Every structure is written in structure tokens, then in C-alpha cells.
Amino acid sequence: xxxxxxxxxxxxxxxxxxxxxxxxxxxxxxxxxxxxxxxxxxxxxxxxxxxxxxxxxxxxxxxxxxxxxxxxxxxxxxxxxxxxxxxxxxxxxxxxxxxxxxxxxxxxxxxxxxxxxxxxxxxxxxxxxxxxxxxxxxxxxxxxxxxxxxxxxxxxxxxxxxxxxxxxxxxxxxxxxxxxxxxxxxxxxxxxxxxxxxxxxxxxxxxxxxxxxxxxxxxxxxxxxxxxxxxxxxxxxxxxxxxxxxxxxxxxxxxxxxxxxxxxxxxxxxxxxxxxxxxxxxxxxxxxxxxxxxxxxxxxxxxxxxxxxxxxxxxxx
Numbered sequence: 001x002x003x004x005x006x007x008x009x010x011x012x013x014x015x016x017x018x019x020x021x022x023x024x025x026x027x028x029x030x031x032x033x034x035x036x037x038x039x040x041x042x043x044x045x046x047x048x049x050x051x052x053x054x055x056x057x058x059x060x061x062x063x064x065x066x067x068x069x070x071x072x073x074x075x076x077x078x079x080x081x082x083x084x085x086x087x088x089x090x091x092x093x094x095x096x097x098x099x100x101x102x103x104x105x106x107x108x109x110x111x112x113x114x115x116x117x118x119x120x121x122x123x124x125x126x127x128x129x130x131x132x133x134x135x136x137x138x139x140x141x142x143x144x145x146x147x148x149x150x151x152x153x154x155x156x157x158x159x160x161x162x163x164x165x166x167x168x169x170x171x172x173x174x175x176x177x178x179x180x181x182x183x184x185x186x187x188x189x190x191x192x193x194x195x196x197x198x199x200x201x202x203x204x205x206x207x208x209x210x211x212x213x214x215x216x217x218x219x220x221x222x223x224x225x226x227x228x229x230x231x232x233x234x235x236x237x238x239x240x241x242x243x244x245x246x247x248x249x250x251x252x253x254x255x256x257x258x259x260x261x262x263x264x265x266x267x268x269x270x271x272x273x274x275x276x277x278x279x280x281x282x283x284x285x286x287x288x289x290x291x292x293x294x295x296x297x298x299x300x301x302x303x304x305x306x307x308x309x310x311x312x313x314x315x316x317x
Contacts, residue, residue, distance in 0.1 A: 112141035113299035118166035171287035183314035
């Protein structure tokens with residue numbers, strides 16, 4: 001390959017830097033091997049390349065850099081001062097590449113790799129710990145990076161490649177995603193224990209049309225479901241407080257600041273009564289989503305298969 005110095009000189013600084021990376025990267029390990037042995041033949045044997053290939057690569061490296069890196073006596077070489085200055089950062093760069101390679105290999109290890117798993121806050125105290133416990137019975141060394149967030153934020157992280165899978169609600173419908181419905185969860189109308197409705201066990205949602213609601217913020221899946229159910233019941237909820245976490249809303253209800261449509265708690269909360277909503281059918285669907293066309297590592301594939309096997313039996317009763 002012939003390099004035109006005049007055309008290279010006309011490159012913009014960013015283009016020149018990119019061009020130099022392409023030129024230098026394949027030769028850095030060769031350079032480090034020759035520098036380590038100070039002998040071309042021994043370095044070629046260690047690297048598993050012909051001696052002539054290695055010699056030519058070092059000459060072209062010096063030509064591309066415009067710097068003499070070695071003094072030569074036959075097949076024996078020694079580093080020039082410029083070569084010594086170049087060696088330390090080259091070894092650091094090669095070390096980073098090796099660590100990165102080890103990291104991605106470890107993450108893809110079928111028996112001990114890593115899964116980046118996102119899920120809703122409401123599933124963090126009970127559902128997800130139980131899922132991971134059950135999965136690790138047969139996959140005890142698989143590691144997890146766990147991310148709790150609301151649905152839209154998790155979908156964005158999925159698209160950015162930061163998550164492998166996410167457990168979310170509503171089940172997303174987007175052309176770049178694959179989503180599978182796994183279960184459904186009944187929502188309850190949560191009222192203060194001294195509320196006029198607190199003696200009831202069941203309620204039609206329309207009976208709460210005049211109540212003040214506390215809800216999650218717009219953008220949260222549960223907020224969209226709440227607004228849709230209230231609309232189906234014939235009213236728009238009068239919202240006094242908006243939060244980011246279901247148990248905070250339960251605390252606001254217990255303080256008498258409103259009522260809320262919420263999934264069941266992991267443990268009963270004092271100060272509130274949870275009523276079954278008979279009409280409309282108050283549920284939220286829960287599903288797993290992943291990026292369409294994104295290849296799975298073996299641990300991700302195993303956990304995905306496990307989640308799909310829990311269809312209809314994902315959530316605690």
C-alpha cells in the first residue's frame with residue numbers, strides 16, 4: 001500500500017487523526033513485541049508471523065510516524081529515545097484493548113456472563129428478586145446489572161444498547177422492538193383508612209369521579225393507564241399531586257391527600273384501604289421487551305427464555 005504524503009497533509013485534523021489510527025493500530029502489537037525482545041527473529045517467533053513481515057511492518061511504522069524508533073544491528077534492535085517514549089503509551093493502549101476483550105468475553109460467558117436488566121420500580125421489592133433467585137438456581141454464576149426506571153426511560157436505554165431486556169408496562173408496540181406479554185396485574189383504588197369509601201371492599205371507578213387523585217407523573221405507564229381507566233369510567237381525574245414512585249403515592253394517600261389507582265404493595269401499608277375495582281376492568285399488562293435484531297449473548301438468551309417460560313406466572317398472587 002502506497003501512502004501519498006501530500007494528500008495526507010491535506011486532510012483535516014480530525015481526518016488525519018482517524019487516518020493515523022487506521023495506519024498504526026495493526027502494528028502496535030508488533031512494535032511492542034520487537035521492543036520487548038530487542039530481536040526481530042525472537043519477536044516474530046512469539047507473535048507467530050514471518051520475520052520479513054515483522055521487519056517490513058516496523059519500517060512502515062517508522063515511515064508513517066516520520067520517526068526512527070529503533071537502531072539496528074543485524075536482527076538485533078534497540079529503542080531510540082523516541083521509541084522509548086512511544087513504547088509506554090503503546091503498552092497502556094494494548095493493555096486497555098486486552099482488558100476490554102476480556103470484559104466482553106466474560107460478559108458473554110454462558111455460565112458466568114452478564115445481563116443488563118431493566119424493570120419498573122413497583123417490581124423491585126418482590127417480583128424481580130424472586131425472578132433472579134429462581135433463574136440462578138440453574139445459572140448460579142450469571143451476573144446482573146439492574147436498572148429501575150419508568151417505562152419510557154427504559155425503552156430509550158434499550159435502544160441505546162444499555163439494556164438487554166426490560167420488564168415494563170404497558171407492553172410497548174414499536175417497530176424496532178420485540179415485546180411479549182407475560183402477565184397482568186390488578187390495580188386497586190387506594191383510599192385513606194378514614195375515607196368515606198374505606199368500609200367498602202369493591203367499587204366502580206365512576207364512584208370516585210369527585211375524588212382528588214395522586215398519580216405518577218406524565219410519561220409513566222401507570223399514569224397513562226390511570227388516565228385511560230378514568231376516561232373509560234366517564235371522568236377526567238382531578239390530580240393534586242404527581243410523584244415518581246408508587247409507594248410514595250401510598251404515603252400521600254395515607255396522609256389524606258387523595259386517592260390513587262395502584263398495583264398491590266409488596267407488604268400492606270398502614271393507613272390505607274385497597275378496594276377492588278369492578279368496572280372498568282382495572283389491570284395493567286406486564287411484558288418483556290428487547291431490541292429487534294440485536295444478537296443475544298448466551299446468558300441474555302437464557303434469561304429471556306426463562307422470562308418467557310413464566311408467562312402467566314410472573315407476578316406474585
